[in-house]
Structures are given as structure tokens and as C-alpha cells.
Amino acid sequence: MMPHVPVPVSPHARLPPAPTVMSEEVAAAVAAGRPVVALESTLLAHGLPRPHNRAAADDLEAAVRDQGAVPATVAVLDGVPRVGLSPAELDRVCGGGLVKLSVRDLGVAVGLGRDGATTVAATAALAQAVGVPLFATGGLGGVHRGARDSWDVSADLAALAVTGVLVVCSGVKSILDVPATLEVLETGSVPVLGYRTDAFPGFYRRDSGHPVPWRVESPVEAAAVWRAHRSLGSPAGMVLAQPVPAADELAAGVHDRLLDEGMALVARRGITGKDVTPALLEHFHAGSGGASLRTNLALVRANAELAAQVAVALADATP
Numbered sequence: 001m002m003p004h005v006p007v008p009v010s011p012h013a014r015l016p017p018a019p020t021v022m023s024e025e026v027a028a029a030v031a032a033g034r035p036v037v038a039l040e041s042t043l044l045a046h047g048l049p050r051p052h053n054r055a056a057a058d059d060l061e062a063a064v065r066d067q068g069a070v071p072a073t074v075a076v077l078d079g080v081p082r083v084g085l086s087p088a089e090l091d092r093v094c095g096g097g098l099v100k101l102s103v104r105d106l107g108v109a110v111g112l113g114r115d116g117a118t119t120v121a122a123t124a125a126l127a128q129a130v131g132v133p134l135f136a137t138g139g140l141g142g143v144h145r146g147a148r149d150s151w152d153v154s155a156d157l158a159a160l161a162v163t164g165v166l167v168v169c170s171g172v173k174s175i176l177d178v179p180a181t182l183e184v185l186e187t188g189s190v191p192v193l194g195y196r197t198d199a200f201p202g203f204y205r206r207d208s209g210h211p212v213p214w215r216v217e218s219p220v221e222a223a224a225v226w227r228a229h230r231s232l233g234s235p236a237g238m239v240l241a242q243p244v245p246a247a248d249e250l251a252a253g254v255h256d257r258l259l260d261e262g263m264a265l266v267a268r269r270g271i272t273g274k275d276v277t278p279a280l281l282e283h284f285h286a287g288s289g290g291a292s293l294r295t296n297l298a299l300v301r302a303n304a305e306l307a308a309q310v311a312v313a314l315a316d317a318t319p
């Protein structure tokens with residue numbers, strides 16, 4: 001028999017975790033098991049131009065409420081991770097100057113008392129920490145084109161493999177390597193469901209040219225799959241991919257031109273790492289005469305609505 005050796009515990013391991021603070025409304029809804037949808041803030045702070053981002057913040061929260069769920073926008077303010085923001089806090093998120101926080105940056109921002117907007121990865125981590133299993137965004141981060149040389153693979157993918165949160169999105173931006181992104185999601189055992197589609201959506205475009213492994217037809221079906229996925233003991237999240245509404249899709253010609261230009265611009269200016277996605281989105285907004293902005297707003301709003309419908313279906317099915 002092996003002698004019993006107590007495992008030494010580092011004194012740091014005994015520090016209480018940094019508390020993630022919920023707004024009163026969100027805390028009450030979580031405690032009562034009412035439907036809650038988390039909303040990501042990088043798309044507000046870094047994906048949409050001012051002042052449209054502030055209007056979008058209200059619009060997304062309203063879309064969630066209209067479907068009968070409570071919205072909870074996520075960010076870090078003065079070093080405090082927050083789930084559920086006041087109007088004044090949304091002003092700060094949308095006012096400029098916030099850094100972009102992925103999961104690895106959360107501890108740094110908390111430790112240094114900083115403000116920051118949370119990516120899909122960081123939003124998922126904070127939402128899970130307070131027991132909110134659902135959130136909506138525009139597009140997931142993924143494998144960048146040329147990743148074989150740059151190694152630029154979004155932390156969103158690794159985070160979803162270990163964070164039990166359902167993300168409603170419009171696939172990934174066409175600026176990414178879509179098949180490679182789908183492969184990495186498969187490696188992470190993250191289920192990918194198309195919402196009323198067989199094609200994985202490409203953010204500004206409804207069809208990325210690559211199929212989805214599964215499709216569902218209703219929020220009730222999505223909720224049933226999510227419950228089954230979690231009940232089988234998977235630690236992974238899940239992707240529910242909804243194409244942008246047909247009327248709001250960016251025209252193919254405009255899209256392809258901006259994509260080529262944007263990729264060239266990023267290479268010419270030597271933009272790398274976490275600045276790539278915001279720079280490309282900005283190029284689309286500036287170069288499409290507002291069309292890509294309308295598309296982006298429409299798809300996030302539709303995703304917020306669908307996430308709320310799934311949240312309601314989940315709450316209804318929970319005894």
C-alpha cells in the first residue's frame with residue numbers, strides 16, 4: 001500500500017477567486033432559473049464603430065427582452081468582471097479606449113484594475129462562472145488564413161472545447177480559414193449545429209461554402225441537443241450557427257472586393273495578432289458605404305433573438 005502523502009497546497013490556491021459581479025436583475029434571474037442571455041462586448045468596443053456601437057448595445061438587449069429573457073452584457077470594469085451592465089457601464093464599454101480581453105487577459109485586467117471588453121472566449125468563461133450557459137455574438141474567432149506560418153488561431157476555439165456554454169453566432173468571418181476552423185472545432189469535440197441551414201454561415205454571407213455537420217429547425221430542438229450534450233458529461237461548449245437574414249446579406253461582389261483589399265491592407269501595414277480582426281472589420285465598414293455595418297447589426301440582433309428563444313426553451317424544459 002502506498003503511504004498516504006498529503007498533496008501540498010500552494011498558498012495561492014487558497015486565494016478566493018476574483019468574484020464575477022452580476023447586476024441585480026441578472027442575479028435574480030439566475031437564482032430563479034429564469035432565462036438569461038449573455039452578450040459579448042468586444043463586438044461593441046472593437047467590432048462596431050462609434051456611435052453605432054452604443055445604439056447596438058441597447059438594440060441587442062432589447063432583442064433579448066422582446067423574446068422573454070434577461071440580457072447580460074459582459075465586460076471587465078475597474079478590474080471587476082461584470083455580467084449585466086447598467087446604461088452608464090454600457091457607455092463606458094462603447095466610449096472607446098477599452099482593451100480587448102481574451103481568457104488569458106482576464107487575470108491581468110483584474111490584477112491591474114483595468115477596463116476591457118471580452119471576446120467570445122472570455123465572455124464564455126465569465127458567463128459559465130455565474131451559471132449562464134448561453135450567449136450571443138456575431139462571429140466566432142477561428143483559424144486565420146496563413147495560420148500555418150503565423151500560428152494565429154483564435155483562443156475562442158480552445159475556450160469552447162473546455163467551457164460549457166452554447167454560443168449563437170453567424171459562423172465565422174470570411175476573413176478566416178473556414179475549413180480549418182471547422183476542423184479545430186471537431187478536434188475540440190465542440191458540436192456545430194446549423195440553424196435551419198445545411199451550410200456553415202460566413203458572417204457577412206449566408207453560406208461559407210462549407211457544410212455543417214448537423215442542423216436543427218427550432219429553438220426547442222437546439223435546447224434538447226444542448227441538454228443532451230451536457231448530460232453526457234461533455235465539458236465542451238456548442239455552436240449554434242444562424243445565417244444572416246437573407247435581406248441583410250452583403251452582396252457577393254462587394255464582399256469579395258473588401259475581403260481582398262482588407263487582407264492586402266493588413267499585410268501591408270504589418271497588422272498582426274488581436275488587431276487583425278478589428279482592422280478587417282473596420283475596413284469593411286469604411287469601404288462598403290455602411291452596407292457591412294447594416295449586415296453586422298442585423299446578424300447580431302438575429303442571434304440575440306435566437307439565443308433568447310433557446311434560453312426560454314431551456315428554462316421551460318427544466319423542472
Ligand code: PSU
Nearest residue numbers: 042043047119120138139141154274277
Ligand atoms: N462578432 C462581431 N464582431 C466582433 C467579434 C464577433 O460581430 O468583433 C469578435 C469576438 O469578440 C471574437 C473576436 O471573439 O471577434 C475574435 O477575435 P480574434 O480573431 O482576435 O480571436
Ligand code: MN
Nearest residue numbers: 152153154273
Ligand atoms: Mn488571433
